[in-house]
Amino acid sequence: MIAPLVAIFVYLIYKGAVSLNLDFFTRNPVPVGELGGGMANAIVGSAILLGVGSLIGVPVGISGGIFLAEFGRGSRLATAIRFTADVLNGVPSIVMGIAIYSLIVVPQKHFSALSGGVALGIMMIPTVCRTTEEMLLMVPHAVREAALALGVPNWRSVLAITVKTASPGIITGCMLAFARVAGETAPLIFTAFGNSNWTVNPNEAMAALPLQIYVYALSPYDEWHKLAWAGSLVLIVLIVAAVSLVRYVTSRGVLKGAS
Amino acid sequence: MHETVPEAHATGRVRIGDLDVYNGTSAVAIRRRIGMVFQKPNPFPTMSIYDNVAAGLKLNGFREHKRLDDIVERSLKLSALWDEVKDNLKKKSGASLSGGQQQRLCIARALAVQPEVLLMDEPCSALDPISTGKIEELIFQLKESFTIVIVTHNMQQASRVAEFTGFFLLGELIEFDKTERIFTTPSDKRTEDYITGRFG
Numbered sequence: 117m118i119a120p121l122v123a124i125f126v127y128l129i130y131k132g133a134v135s136l137n138l139d140f141f142t143r144n145p146v147p148v149g150e151l152g153g154g155m156a157n158a159i160v161g162s163a164i165l166l167g168v169g170s171l172i173g174v175p176v177g178i179s180g181g182i183f184l185a186e187f188g189r190g191s192r193l194a195t196a197i198r199f200t201a202d203v204l205n206g207v208p209s210i211v212m213g214i215a216i217y218s219l220i221v222v223p224q225k226h227f228s229a230l231s232g233g234v235a236l237g238i239m240m241i242p243t244v245c246r247t248t249e250e251m252l253l254m255v256p257h258a259v260r261e262a263a264l265a266l267g268v269p270n271w272r273s274v275l276a277i278t279v280k281t282a283s284p285g286i287i288t289g290c291m292l293a294f295a296r297v298a299g300e301t302a303p304l305i306f307t308a309f310g311n312s313n314w315t316v317n318p319n320e321a322m323a324a325l326p327l328q329i330y331v332y333a334l335s336p337y338d339e340w341h342k343l344a345w346a347g348s349l350v351l352i353v354l355i356v357a358a359v360s361l362v363r364y365v366t367s368r369g370v371l372k373g374a375s
Numbered sequence: 376m377h378e379t380v381p382e383a384h385a386t387g388r389v390r391i392g393d394l395d396v397y398n399g400t401s402a403v404a405i406r407r408r409i410g411m412v413f414q415k416p417n418p419f420p421t422m423s424i425y426d427n428v429a430a431g432l433k434l435n436g437f438r439e440h441k442r443l444d445d446i447v448e449r450s451l452k453l454s455a456l457w458d459e460v461k462d463n464l465k466k467k468s469g470a471s472l473s474g475g476q477q478q479r480l481c482i483a484r485a486l487a488v489q490p491e492v493l494l495m496d497e498p499c500s501a502l503d504p505i506s507t508g509k510i511e512e513l514i515f516q517l518k519e520s521f522t523i524v525i526v527t528h529n530m531q532q533a534s535r536v537a538e539f540t541g542f543f544l545l546g547e548l549i550e551f552d553k554t555e556r557i558f559t560t561p562s563d564k565r566t567e568d569y570i571t572g573r574f575g
Contacts (some may be wrong), residue, residue: 258417262481264487266431267407281421300394 168233181248
């Protein structure tokens with residue numbers, strides 16, 4: 117388990133660290149032939165895309181999971197949702213890209229970060245939904261009983277007690293989904309498209325780290341290959357940083373001796 | 376609470392004051408008037424000791440924080456836990472306490488919503504003799520101000536803490552009388568068989 121991870125990391129640092137400098141984080145890409153240039157726009161672009169994706173994927177996924185575990189148990193609707201989530205989980209990301217392309221990009225007549233975010237968000241839903249469901253089902257029956265015995269209505273007991281008790285697991289699920297889509301390239305090719313200029317307007321084509329890495333790595337230029345390595349390193353470090361940050365923030369409220 | 380178990384059913388009548396429990400009263404309304412303590416201590420694991428006690432009120436929309444402090448303190452004092460936890464009220468999780476303390480925490484949680492009846496379902500069966508002693512002592516104090524219904528498999532416990540005792544066999548109420556009578560001169564043969572140890 118650890119060996120491949122370490123190998124990837126060491127190789128990335130070996131290849132990528134040499135081209136990492138302040139420019140990489142502060143400058144936009146420059147045309148071929150010019151030296152220097154960075155991926156500032158792609159870093160910000162990735163952040164925006166993932167933000168939009170999480171805004172869609174996390175709430176929809178969590179509500180779906182709550183429904184599956186607490187309200188829809190055994191109902192046909194729940195079976196249908198569970199089946200859909202599993203199928204959605206298996207949809208290849210390139211197919212997701214094309215689907216969003218025809219549903220949003222074509223009617224809009226231009227590429228946009230928004231459509232890319234939607235594609236990423238939909239890809240997050242199944243993971244978030246199923247982990248939420250499983251974490252909720254792991255909450256002991258005694259805890260639910262305790263809440264109901266206090267005369268708390270069922271919906272309130274679910275939201276305030278069961279979901280809260282399962283929240284560490286639910287957050288892990290969200291982080292897994294987040295980390296997974298953070299590196300997705302395929303669904304962005306037809307949606308966010310990529311952009312060599314700086315933009316934060318979600319209605320325009322936008323650069324993203326995985327896209328930039330893809331383009332640079334396929335190019336015939338040595339300078340760009342180096343930047344692609346650096347981009348890969350930054351992408352991984354940023355994912356780890358984002359996940360750790362969320363874990364740190366959410367763990368501050370945990371009490372001594374809480375299980 | 377049995378409504379969460381699909382196979383369960385009940386016959387007969389249970390009344391609390393003017394409330395007919397099995398006839399058209401909503402489960403939520405009944406649960407607000409009956410506090411319940413379970414067999415296994417079940418504090419909310421992610422909540423502090425304070426929040427555990429305050430949970431019943433907070434979740435039912437009680438928002439006066441000043442009075443909440445008083446209620447939490449009074450409930451914990453009633454359940455004889457205050458002195459052991461007062462320094463860590465908001466710092467420690469309810470799950471960090473010992474089994475006996477957890478059970479007293481659950482009693483405090485049930486008392487905080489000021490029920491008319493406190494229902495205890497074998498509250499000591501998961502506890503050691505010392506913790507059991509503390510809970511029983513507590514029952515003695517609490518029965519001054521609350522009606523307590525306690526389910527137990529332990530006949531000595533029934534004879535120690537109860538004023539009235541009912542004997543159930545296979546879900547049917549066989550006999551209900553003053554505790555001394557049940558344990559000395561029961562009127563039903565099956566009760567006598569049970570208390571003399573011929574079965575069970």
